[in-house]
Amino acid sequence: MPFESSLPLVVTCLLGAVIGFFVWLGVQNRWLLAVAILLAAAGVGSFAVDWAVETDREYLLALFPRLARAAERQEVSTIMAALDPDLRPLREEAEKVLKQVRPSEVAITSVDITVEPVRKPPEAVANLMVRVTGNVIDKGMPSTVLAGVKVLLHKKNGQWLVTDAEGEPVRPGKNR
DSSP: OOSSOOHHHHHHHHHHHHHHHHHHHHHOOHHHHHHHHHHHHHHHHHHHHHHHOOOHHHHHHHHHHHHHHHHHTTOHHHHHHTBOTTOHHHHHHHHHHHHHHOOSEEEEEEEEEEEETTSSSOEEEEEEEEEEEEEEEETTEEEEEEEEEEEEEEEETTEEEEEEEEEEEOOTTOOO
């Protein structure tokens, strides 16, 4: 589907099909029954296509929780797989941060993703609000930090890869 959710289209088609069917019951015209059947088929078809097709934005919305769980479990390989392999400094910095912080909990509290598919390669910007519990401030004492993180991504060989990430501490209740 060219849009994120087909729910409005599905509801409209199915509601039109039900109304068409009830009108057909009173009038008994074949064309009303055909219209009702076509509307029902269009609604079911739209739902099936929406369920089967994952947009880039939907993929990215699912990617960040997977990376958060990987950070909690210290799965460096999972996180490295999401980073552009050509950007060695980014990969080294990510490994260093994971070893220093050793997060025990990573909760994404807010996600805003903008995908620019017309660029070559397609690019995306994700603005996240993340709560990290681990050795964030003092290396020996677990603490919790709320951070605003801006993640830049591009699609390379059909896969979305992180090209840069910038984070800054945010005080609770303050907008970035």
